[in-house]
Amino acid sequence: MKAIIMGCGRMGRQISRLLANSGHDVTVIDEDVNALEQLGPDFNGEKVNGIGFDRKILLQAGIEQADAFAATSPSDNMNIVAARIARNIFHVPRVVARLTDPKRAEIYRRLGLVTISMINWGAERIFELLTHDHLDPIMSFGKGDVILTSIEIPIHLESRTVRDITVPGEISVVVISREDEAYVPSLGTEFRKGDTIHLVINVSAMDRLQALLDL
Numbered sequence: 001m002k003a004i005i006m007g008c009g010r011m012g013r014q015i016s017r018l019l020a021n022s023g024h025d026v027t028v029i030d031e032d033v034n035a036l037e038q039l040g041p042d043f044n045g046e047k048v049n050g051i052g053f054d055r056k057i058l059l060q061a062g063i064e065q066a067d068a069f070a071a072t073s074p075s076d077n078m079n080i081v082a083a084r085i086a087r088n089i090f091h092v093p094r095v096v097a098r099l100t101d102p103k104r105a106e107i108y109r110r111l112g113l114v115t116i117s118m119i120n121w122g123a124e125r126i127f128e129l130l131t132h133d134h135l136d137p138i139m140s141f142g143k144g145d146v147i148l149t150s151i152e153i154p155i156h157l158e159s160r161t162v163r164d165i166t167v168p169g170e171i172s173v174v175v176i177s178r179e180d181e182a183y184v185p186s187l188g189t190e191f192r193k194g195d196t197i198h199l200v201i202n203v204s205a206m207d208r209l210q211a212l213l214d215l
Helices: 010-021 033-037 055-061 076-089 102-110 118-130 203-213
Strands: 002-006 025-030 046-049 068-071 094-098 114-116 137-141 146-152 171-178 181-183 196-202
Touching: 002 010, 002 076, 010 025, 025 033, 025 055, 033 046, 046 055, 055 076, 068 076, 076 094, 076 102, 102 114, 146 203, 171 203, 196 203
Parallel strands: 002 025, 002 068, 025 046, 068 094, 094 114
Antiparallel strands: 137 146, 146 196, 171 181, 171 196
16 A cells, blocks of 8 residues: 655654554655654655645655555644645545544544544543443553453343353453453353453443443
8 A cells, every 4th residue: 555644743653654564655744854854764665855735745755646645744724735635636545634623623524534633532532431430441452442341240141141242343252250260252151150251342332331231
């Protein structure tokens, strides 16, 4: 995949390295040479110094061959302009813009532009964790999108099976602890009194897990 990242701040650098380390063809654009240098000598990608929504700079970065474009600069205005140029003029198949203003992010999302608002995203994750205090995370993965948690099986779920609280892609029972032993269950494994179950769950699915536990 040919990807262009506009903006070489912390987020832009992290995305660029992840893509490059995964074998993708990555070009990073930033008007600050020092920011580009922070990618380090081991960065396996291209660097273009210039304004990220300038047509000549975009052409130099290979926008006509790009499969993906991410606008991650600190400026919402720059990100919106660059993302719309990439999508509407050069017809890049996958375009994402980082916006700090949640209201603007929602407006442009409704207009068809894929936007990421870290304020909205962070607020939603904190809300979900605070309102499900009985599901204390043992470990989190990524930026907190997925957590590992454990609970003692409720009485009403005794003799029910792992399948009853499994949602593919959202909720998985990965380990059952029983009488000082632990093992990986199958979907047909029955819960017993005193079992502690360890689950991996998408934070966004906590309400769904609560509903399953309350069956």
